[in-house]
Amino acid sequence: MLKTLCKxxxxxxxxxxxxxxxxxxxxxxxxxxxxxxFWVSYAHFMQTAAHNLGMGLxxxxxERNPQTTLAQAYEVLQATPRPDYxxxxxxxxxxxxxxxxxxxxxxxxxxxxxxxTPAQDKRxxxxxxxxxxxxxxxxxxxxxxxxxxxxxxxxxxxxxxIELLAFAGMKLTPASYLREKGMRRALAESxxxxxxxxxxxxxxxxxxxxxxxxxxxxxxxxxxxxxxxxEMALGAMAAFEKAGRRPGQDxxxxxxxxxxxILRARIDGRLSVLVAGHFTLGGWAMVLLxxxxxxxxxxxxxxxxxxxxxxxxxxxxxxxKLLKFGAREDYRxxxxxxxxxxxxxxxxxxFSLKTLLP
Numbered sequence: 001m002l003k004t005l006c007k008x009x010x011x012x013x014x015x016x017x018x019x020x021x022x023x024x025x026x027x028x029x030x031x032x033x034x035x036x037x038f039w040v041s042y043a044h045f046m047q048t049a050a051h052n053l054g055m056g057l058x059x060x061x062x063e064r065n066p067q068t069t070l071a072q073a074y075e076v077l078q079a080t081p082r083p084d085y086x087x088x089x090x091x092x093x094x095x096x097x098x099x100x101x102x103x104x105x106x107x108x109x110x111x112x113x114x115x116x117t118p119a120q121d122k123r124x125x126x127x128x129x130x131x132x133x134x135x136x137x138x139x140x141x142x143x144x145x146x147x148x149x150x151x152x153x154x155x156x157x158x159x160x161x162i163e164l165l166a167f168a169g170m171k172l173t174p175a176s177y178l179r180e181k182g183m184r185r186a187l188a189e190s191x192x193x194x195x196x197x198x199x200x201x202x203x204x205x206x207x208x209x210x211x212x213x214x215x216x217x218x219x220x221x222x223x224x225x226x227x228x229x230x231e232m233a234l235g236a237m238a239a240f241e242k243a244g245r246r247p248g249q250d251x252x253x254x255x256x257x258x259x260x261x262i263l264r265a266r267i268d269g270r271l272s273v274l275v276a277g278h279f280t281l282g283g284w285a286m287v288l289l290x291x292x293x294x295x296x297x298x299x300x301x302x303x304x305x306x307x308x309x310x311x312x313x314x315x316x317x318x319x320x321k322l323l324k325f326g327a328r329e330d331y332r333x334x335x336x337x338x339x340x341x342x343x344x345x346x347x348x349x350x351f352s353l354k355t356l357l358p
Contacts, residue, residue, distance in 0.1 A: 023054065023055070023056075023293075024054075024055045024056065024084050024085070024289070024290065024293040025055070025056040025057075025058075025081075025083040025084050025085070026050065026055055026056065026057050026058070026083055026084065026085045026086075026087060026286065026289060027057075027058045027059075027060065027076050027083045027085070027086050027087070028043070028046060028057065028058070028059045028060070028086075028087040028088070028282060029060055029062060029069050029072055029073060029076075029086070029087070029088040029089070029098075030042070030043055030059050030060060030061045030062065030089075031061075031062045031064065031066075031069055031088075031089045031091035031092075032061060032062070032063075032064065033061065033063050033064055034061045034063065036064075036231075037230070037257070037259030037260065037261070038229070038230065038257045038258070038259055038279060039061070041258065041259070041279050041326055042279045042281075042282050043059045043282070044326075045279055045280055045282060045283040045331060046059070046282035046283050046285075046286060047059075048283065048331055048333070048335075049282075049283035049284075049286040049287065049333075049335045050286055052333070052334065052335040052336060053286055053287065053290045053335050053336060054290075055286060055289070055290060055293075057286070058083070060072045060076075062091075064203075066091065066092040066093075066094050069088070069091070069094050070094055070097055070098070070101075073086070073088065073094075073097075073098045073101055074101055076107075077101050077102055077105045077107055078105075082105060082106065082107050083107060084107070084108065084289075084293065085107065085108050085109070085110060085131075085289050085292075085293075086098075086102070086107050086108070086109050086110075087109075087110050087111075087112055087282065087285060087289075088109070088111060088112075089111070089112055089113045089114050090111055090113075090114040090115055090116060090117075090120075090174060091113075091114055091170075091173055092170060092172045092173060093117070093120070093172050095111060095115075095116055095120060095124065096120055096123070096124055099124045099127050099129065099130065102127075102129045103127075103129065105129070107129065108129060108130075108131050108289075108292070109127075109129045109130045109131065110130075110131050110132060110133065110134070110285055110288070110289060111130070111132075111133040111134075111135075112133065112134050112135070112281045112282055112285050113134075113135055113136065113175060113278065113281055114135065114173055114174045114175050115133035115135050115174065115305065116133070117174060131288075131289075131292060131304070132288070132298075132299065132303075132304040132305055132306065133304075133305050133306065134281050134284060134285050134288070134306045134308065134351075135174075135175075135281070135306070135307050135308075136175075136277070136278035136281060136307070136308060136309075136310035136311050137307055137308070137309050137310065137311050138174070138175045138178035138179045138182065138311065139178040139179070139181050139182040139185070140182060140309070140311065141179055141182060141256060141275045141278075141311030142178065142179035142180060142181065142182025142183040142185075142186075142226075142228070143182035143183065143185050143186045144182070144275055144311070144312075144313055145179075145182075145183070145186075145226055145254040145255075145256070145273050145275050146164075146182075146183045146186035146187060146190075146193075146224075146226050146254070147186045147189075147190075148254070148272075148273045148313060149164075149224045149226060149252050149254050149272065149273050150162065150186070150190050150193055150224070152252055152272055152273070153223055153224055153252055154192075156252075157223075160192075161192055161193075161194060162190075162192055162193045162194065162223055162224055163193075163194050163196050163219055163221050163222045163223055163224070164187070164193050164194065164195045164196060164222065164223075164224045164225075164226060165195075165196055165197055165198075165212075165215050165219060165222045165224070165225050165226070165236075166180070166183060166195060166197070166198040166199070166225075166226040166227075167198075167199060167200075167201040167208050167211070167212075167225070167226070167227040167228060167232040167233070167236060168180045168198060168199070168200050168201070168228050169200065169201065169202065169203045169228045169229060169232075170200060170202050170203065171200060175228075176200075176203075176228055179228045179256065180198070180228065183226055193224070196215075196218075196219040196222060197215055197218070197219065199211045199215070201227070201228075201231075201232040201235070201236075203228075203229050203231055203232065204231060204232065204235070205231040205232065205234050205235035205238075206235060207232075207235070208227070208231070208232035208233075208234075208235030208236045208239075209235035209236065209238055209239045210239075211236075212225075212235065212236040212238075212239035212240065213239045213242070213243075216239060216240060216243045216245070222251065223250065223251050223252065224251070224252050224254075225237075225240070225251060225252070225253045225254070226254050227253065227254060227255050227256070228256060229255065229256050229257050230255045230256065230257035230258075230259050230261070230262035231257075231259075232255075233253050233254065233255035233262065233265075233271065234255075234261060234262065234265070236253065237253055237265070237270065237271075247265075247270040247271070248269040248270045248271070248272055252272040252273070253265075253270070253271050253272055253273070254271070254272065254273035254274070254275070255271055255273070255274055255275075256274075256275050256276065256278075256311065257276055257279070258274075258276040258277070258279055258314070258319075258322050258326070260323060260326060262274065263314075263319045263320075263322055263323045263326075264323065266314060266316060266319040267316050267319050267320060267323070273313070274313070274314040274319065275311045275312065275313055275314065276311065276312070276314050276322070276353075277310040277311050277312050277314075277352070277353035277356075278310040278311055280310060280351070280353070280355075280356060281308070281310060281351075283331075283333070283335065284308070284338075284349065284351040286335065287335055287338045287339060287349065287351075288349070290335075290339065291339055291340055291341065294339075294341065296339070296340050296341055298340060298349075300340070300345060301340045301343065301345075301347050301348055301349060302348050302349060306351075308351045308352060309352055310351070310352065310353065312352075312353050318353075318357055321357055322357070325356070331356055333355060333356060338350060338351075338355070
């Protein structure tokens, strides 16, 4: 059964058996598809960090199947030798089962992007295997997207009511819930905006395309489309274009992530609002684990549970820079210099897009 579930794995960097030769070994359970631009770029940034920091990194892709991720976690935690660290995302609430599996294994755990829910934290947050978490400002990201969409549309049609359609991700994923929460906060501040429908596109371009085709017929006056990721935005955009609408002109779109396709859409104006930067979190987490392996208590420099302002509004110039960096897979970051080694207690890790795009 486990062998069947694990067919979708992809390993980057050192093979697992060879990782034992490295001073510090890390496995990352990537929840995305091997063809999913965001999660592929995420892994590449981690790989760059691992190389710079002298760490061995293995990446396994769950192909958007939580059962595959759990099977991979079991395999990693029962392996001989085991890695020093296991990084994972609490996508579709897989964290409690992984935390149970890790008991007594000696493997240290770290959560990125989607951390424990409040209910899960009460039960599992004090687990000795769990070193901490690093997440992005999802609620703020969802808020910023809609506020900027509204600002732009208000300049186009001053004083006019605005109809909004929204595409959230998955109900059981904290990032999706928080981005939606931020969107609703911005909506509450904007009485001229009417949310006609919110659907769960499950991060899928194809699903969002099908949903958008129905929504366009139902709400032909919609002029804003808020999406919690790039794939759903691109799917909805294609449906609007098929219906004869003009993205960036009579209908404005927003998105999260920094895939090449969505960056090009931001540059050419088809995408009006882009929020990105959280593809860096895995790389930043590697810095924390390097410090931990070297005996440095990273919690002294910002705490155990961290939320960083990773999601920022991306203008066209920044989109062009990110597109070039991604094409070269050379981010020009000295990860070693970010270590807390030798720093005063007031030091805080500079984990933000500004470190990448000075």
